[in-house]
Amino acid sequence: xxxxxxxxxxxxxxxxxxxxxxxxxxxxxxxxxxxxxxxxxxxxxxxxxxxxxxxxxxxxxxxxxxxxxxxxxxxxxxxxxxxxxxxxxxxxxxxxxxxxxxxxxxxxxxxxxxxxxxxxxxxxxxxxxxxxxxxxxxxxxxxxxxxxxxxxxxxxxxxxxxxxxxxxxxxxxxxxxxxxxxxxxxxxxxxxxxxxxxxxxxxxxxxxxxxxxxxxxxxxxxxxxxxxxxxxxxxxxxxxxxxxxxxxxxxxxxxxxxxxxxxxxxxxxxxxxxxxxxxxxxxxxxxxxxxxxxxxxxxxxxxxxxxxxxxxxxxxxxxxxxxxxxx
Numbered sequence: 001x002x003x004x005x006x007x008x009x010x011x012x013x014x015x016x017x018x019x020x021x022x023x024x025x026x027x028x029x030x031x032x033x034x035x036x037x038x039x040x041x042x043x044x045x046x047x048x049x050x051x052x053x054x055x056x057x058x059x060x061x062x063x064x065x066x067x068x069x070x071x072x073x074x075x076x077x078x079x080x081x082x083x084x085x086x087x088x089x090x091x092x093x094x095x096x097x098x099x100x101x102x103x104x105x106x107x108x109x110x111x112x113x114x115x116x117x118x119x120x121x122x123x124x125x126x127x128x129x130x131x132x133x134x135x136x137x138x139x140x141x142x143x144x145x146x147x148x149x150x151x152x153x154x155x156x157x158x159x160x161x162x163x164x165x166x167x168x169x170x171x172x173x174x175x176x177x178x179x180x181x182x183x184x185x186x187x188x189x190x191x192x193x194x195x196x197x198x199x200x201x202x203x204x205x206x207x208x209x210x211x212x213x214x215x216x217x218x219x220x221x222x223x224x225x226x227x228x229x230x231x232x233x234x235x236x237x238x239x240x241x242x243x244x245x246x247x248x249x250x251x252x253x254x255x256x257x258x259x260x261x262x263x264x265x266x267x268x269x270x271x272x273x274x275x276x277x278x279x280x281x282x283x284x285x286x287x288x289x290x291x292x293x294x295x296x297x298x299x300x301x302x303x304x305x306x307x308x309x310x311x312x313x314x315x316x317x318x319x320x321x322x323x324x325x326x327x
Contacts, residue, residue: 002265006279010059013286017055018047020290022298053185058289058303059282060188061180061244062254064195066281068240069255070262070274071202074209075233076143082255083241086146089250090153091122092242093176097160100172108247109186111175115246123238125149178251178304180289191247198239199278205232206270213268251304253311254281284310 019030025043033047065083072081083089095118099105105114129145161172174181208229241255258281259273266272288306295301 003276003279006276006283010279010283010286013283013290014055014059017058017286017290018051020293021046021051022293022300049184053188054180054183054289055286056188057183057191057247058180058286060191060195061248061251062258062281062283062285063278064191064198064240064244064281065251065254065285066258066262066277067195067199067202067274068237068244069281070259070270070277071205071209071233071237071240072255073259074212074270075230075237076140077213078140078143079260080256081143082252083237083245084150084250084252084255085143086237086241087122087126087149087153088119088238088241089245090150090157091118091120091125092116092245093250094118094153094157094160095121096175096246097157097172101160101163106171107186108175108183112187112190112243112246116242119242119245120238122149122153123234123242127234174302175249177302178249178307179302180248181300181302183247187247191243194239194243198236198243201232201236201239202274203271205229205236206274209233209270210268249302249304251285251307253308254284257311258284 015027015030018034019025019027023043023046025033025047029043030047033041033044034052037048038044068083069081072083072085073079075081092115095114096105096111098118099110099114103114105111126142126146126149129149161169208224211224212226212229244251259277261280262273262277266276285303285307288310289303291310292301292303292306295306
């Protein structure tokens with residue numbers, strides 16, 4: 001029942017996303033634009049060329065951040081873990097700031113390449129500082145290394161942006177707010193491709209993550225290959241969070257709240273938890289994007305801001321129900 005309801009809600013929100021904006025379009029016209037596209041119709045062009053890639057990106061980014069959060073919580077056995085904790089968001093932000101200041105990056109597609117490179121570099125540094133090869137025995141070390149690097153990179157980013165001109169600051173703020181506006185088909189294939197590869201890697205670790213949740217000693221007794229699990233899991237997190245952050249900017253709370261919501265609905269078995277977290281993450285980000293367009297019409301609020309508005313109360317409610325610690 002939970003799967004059916006969530007899939008129906010995702011389909012409904014997708015149609016609403018294609019219909020909502022500064023120029024509202026009737027659902028029937030939106031459906032016609034998708035099934036019988038006519039380039040001579042302005043409404044068809046608006047739906048297919050602007051709103052459809054945005055909707056696909058919202059679904060993909062939300063699913064990616066939720067899956068990354070679920071994997072990170074399982075690997076570190078930390079209920080507060082989320083993609084930004086390993087410095088991925090900070091690395092992507094620093095690289096985008098460098099691209100704006102020194103390489104003249106102006107388009108979302110260019111931001112994505114800089115952001116992805118920065119996320120990858122930050123992750124490698126964190127894994128080296130936190131001694132990722134044996135972090136399975138002490139996951140706190142990896143988390144502390146990520147927190148320290150995030151503070152340092154945040155200061156570096158602030159210096160670059162504040163020393164630049166107002167145009168660069170404006171472009172960076174638009175990206176850093178987690179906005180999906182202006183994203184087109186040039187970004188979508190790379191994000192979707194990275195997420196599909198990471199999904200395969202993440203699902204391959206599902207049974208190992210179930211064993212890991214019992215503790216290192218019992219997991220090893222059950223035949224858990226700790227190093228393989230960590231390599232696959234952290235590789236998937238890098239692809240998921242790196243691609244999502246680079247394409248849409250830092251978006252908080254999704255990677256933190258969605259896995260806990262999924263755990264309440266389908267239980268702790270990671271074969272069910274991981275894909276269900278993705279569905280809930282897609283729903284939450286799509287809902288945030290729609291509400292941002294609806295509340296501030298004819299303008300809009302960024303999806304990153306709205307996801308925090310939606311996710312924070314959900315997270316507080318989960319914490320009050322004491323479901324948060326039940327990993």
